[in-house]
Amino acid sequence: MKRALMTAVAAILATQASAQDLASQEVVVTAKRAEQDDYQRDMPAVGLRRTADFLVQEVTIRGDTRDPKQRSAEIRQMLERAVQMAGKYGVQLAFGDYILTPLTLQNVDEVTLTNDNRPDSQKLEFLVKAPLGATQTGGAAQKKIEAFIEAVPEVGRAQMDETGDATLSIVGPDQYRTQIADKVMEDARGLAAKMGPGYAVSLEGLNMPVLWTQAGASEVMLYIPYKLVVLPKP
Numbered sequence: 001m002k003r004a005l006m007t008a009v010a011a012i013l014a015t016q017a018s019a020q021d022l023a024s025q026e027v028v029v030t031a032k033r034a035e036q037d038d039y040q041r042d043m044p045a046v047g048l049r050r051t052a053d054f055l056v057q058e059v060t061i062r063g064d065t066r067d068p069k070q071r072s073a074e075i076r077q078m079l080e081r082a083v084q085m086a087g088k089y090g091v092q093l094a095f096g097d098y099i100l101t102p103l104t105l106q107n108v109d110e111v112t113l114t115n116d117n118r119p120d121s122q123k124l125e126f127l128v129k130a131p132l133g134a135t136q137t138g139g140a141a142q143k144k145i146e147a148f149i150e151a152v153p154e155v156g157r158a159q160m161d162e163t164g165d166a167t168l169s170i171v172g173p174d175q176y177r178t179q180i181a182d183k184v185m186e187d188a189r190g191l192a193a194k195m196g197p198g199y200a201v202s203l204e205g206l207n208m209p210v211l212w213t214q215a216g217a218s219e220v221m222l223y224i225p226y227k228l229v230v231l232p233k234p
Contacts, residue, residue, distance in 0.1 A: 022174040022210070026100040028056060029168040029214050046187045047223030048180045049215050052168035054092075054129040055141040056100075059149060063158035064121040071122055072113060074156035079108055079124065082152045082160065086128075089148035094127045100169060103127075125163065132168075138218035142166060168220055173210045176222050181206055184226055195230060202229045 029052060061078050065071035083105055086093050093103035095111050103111065103126055116123045128148060130141035145166070152160055184203065192201045205226040215221040 022099075022172060024172045024175070026053070026094070026169050026171045027098060027173060027212070028096075028100065029170060029212050029220050043211070043213060043221070043223055044184075044226055044228075046184050047221045048176055048183060049219055049221050050176075051218055052132050052214075052220045053171045054131055054169045055138055055145065055166050055218065056094075056169045057128045057142075057145045057149075057166045058125060058163040059128050059160055060123050060125050060163045061158055061160045062116055062121060062123045063156065064116075064118065065157045066120050070156065071120070071158075074158040075113060075122060075124060076108070078152065078155040078158040078160060079111065079126070080105060081155070082126075082148075083108060085152055086148065089151060090130065090144050091148045092129045092131075094129055095125075096127075100127065100129075129169065132218050141218075168214055168218065170212060170220055170222070173212055173222055177210055177224070180210065180222055180224050184224065184228075188228060191228070191230075198233055200231050200233055202231055203227070204229060 059082075061075050061082075063071045063075040063078075065074055083093055083103060094100040095103050101107070101110075111124050111126055113122050113124045115121070128145050130136070130144045132138060132141055136144075146162075149160055149162060154160075184206065188201045188203055192199070195201070203226055206224055208225050210222055210224055212220050212222050
């Protein structure tokens with residue numbers, strides 16, 4: 001049993017240098033990671049449940065002014081106003097499908113303007129985030145986001161609206177690897193004790209990347225797709 005646990009810890013340490021560095025980057029909880037060889041997506045019973053870092057709402061600015069240059073200018077100007085007003089309303093802006101990048105006046109041009117589903121109309125999409133924690137619940141965060149969206153003034157025929165349901169984000173999921181492993185090994189030791197002296201447990205897969213899923217209105221579950229195998233002692 002002791003040897004199995006030591007092997008698992010060694011595998012964890014070895015993978016940190018080669019795995020994708022997500023110790024500091026912010027990710028959307030519902031996003032899917034890239035496919036990898038031998039990638040296990042089954043969620044085990046044991047993981048780390050914690051409050052997410054942000055409530056995230058996708059937002060779309062649409063415009064249908066007939067002149068293309070004026071239409072683009074109105075949409076871009078409304079986006080710049082949103083960036084300028086975000087701090088006043090206690091929210092942050094970002095863009096990205098998987099790893100989020102803060103949206104600032106310096107990089108607003110990186111948000112792509114695309115055709116909308118109507119003739120002579122275009123749109124751009126970005127994210128509005130409100131922090132979660134002991135002093136701010138999911139409901140309070142949602143109200144902040146809604147108040148901000150309502151406050152940003154329209155420019156010409158450009159309008160800003162929520163798109164879909166809010167989701168969550170977490171900053172640096174890989175930083176919780178050791179905490180997750182501690183919970184897994186604690187569970188393994190408990191099971192081994194209940195099995196009796198004739199059995200042991202072996203942990204496999206703790207070298208896999210950290211995964212995440214939404215576990216509540218404002219909580220996420222971080223886990224490693226490990227396998228626990230019960231073995232009779234020789």
